[in-house]
Amino acid sequence: MHDAATQWVVFTDLDDTLLDEQTYSWSAARSGLELLAGRSIPLVLVTSKTLAEVEPLRRDMRLDGPFIVENGAAVFVPPDSGWPEATDLPEVAGYRCRLFGRPYAEARRFMASQAARLGARGFGDMTIDEISARTALPADAAGRAAERLFTEPCAVEPDRLAELDALARRAGFRILEGGRFYHVVAAGQDKGAAVRWLIAAYQRRWPGRRIITVGVGDSPNDLDFLSVVDAPVIVRRPDGTHIRTDGLPQVLLAAGIGPAGWNLAIHRLLGDGR
Template sequence: MESVHVYLLEHKVVFTDIDGTLTDIITGQYELSKGLIQELKQNNIPVVFCSAKTLAEQEKIRQDMGLRQPFIIENGGAVIIPEDYFSHSSLLLVKKYKKIGNYIIIELGKPASLIRKKLNIIRKKSKIEFTGVADLSIKGLSSITGLGPSYARRMADRKFGETILQINQKDLPTFTRRARDIGLKVIHGGRFLDVTTGNDKGKAVKILLQLFRKEYGQNVTFFGIGDSLNDAPMLRHMDVPMLVQRPDKSWSALKIKNIINLPGIGPKGWKNALDIVLKTN
């Protein structure tokens, strides 16, 4: 079966962060965004999630919103493409991928087990105290994050990184430096820290840009919506990069050409982004 798309003269694709952008940064709620996504669906505009969230977390949100587009998990740890979304000729651009179930998976990150082993080296040698997702039971994870057990279980299912939930701010510079020295990268998200082996959202985004351009031709405009520093690698590749406000009503200080600072915190800012997407010719 070949990919199924509506072929238009002008194409638009929206890449969006989730936490603090599409969803409320504290509660994780996305009722407002759910309605906004439907407007994009009605206009045949693909929505690509690009988030620190796991495959399991994103699958739940995508199911709730009725989405079937590709998505990027764990800060670029992998690109997930539903089977038959892109044509066979487009996928020839991808050098290496796995087919698991109904997904084509392009892995860019290293296993979470390797990252956790390296984090334990920092813990032992530097005497820095921190708490990662893997250090906690589902009950403990629920307590710290405020998420229900089922949500916490999906958050814990990390394949390409580790999320640091608690660390003393004064230890952060040393922690970041020690992580870098052993081949790890610390990414500052909207609420927590993520640790990877160097993958980021930008590398994953570049792959999907190539595939969309191959599928649609060059006549496509890419929109990006984020809220924090870890969205910068994604937003740098966008034709129209946008930032929603953070809970304190500020915008992350990103040095990106032509970036648009939208009024509105999280999903309320996302609503303003939608207006720009729909009005752009």
């Protein structure tokens, strides 16, 4: 299984998984990141975050490969990264982009025309100060969270949620529950579809290698991408629990919260001469 023809690829959620819930720091996972870099194992970020939020994280983590933003709305492939099929993809913000979502303006139109009647408010209705207060992000980071290309995080009263979801579905969207917000996303997008496309792209890039995939997440909206990897991992939530993983075979329940659990799982799966 660990011969030269084996190529591991690791897919990971960010919020509450690789990033600490309170501090947004990944420092507890540093040695696991170094392990992956030392073995030239690609680490693919699969996140609800925006391109503007992911770019500084990729620089800090020294990642140079593809990544998935806004809950599977798009796979971004960096230019000049040697991906044969990437030149056929449209260019967005300086990257090659495989699009699964819809343009942000369409989510905003839905918010303004329908969701607003239910009292739902999206990032586009909030000031940077309000986003900062609701997320505990500093103002500059909150500004990057507001630089949306596809999906709209929103706040809605729980008793209006079912109604909002019904309206969203009629308009070709659906409502996805995230850690702090609900997200208006295109009906056809999820993290799993984006990850499945990227696994196939890796296989085309390295036809002679056997691709083995790891996926790490913490919450129900990660289950669709964890179900398409070979080795799914769930880290503990901030309260110490694991989410239910019924129907997810051979899942590894990491023995730590967020990035600490991430680090333990990566060392267990890939460490010590494997």
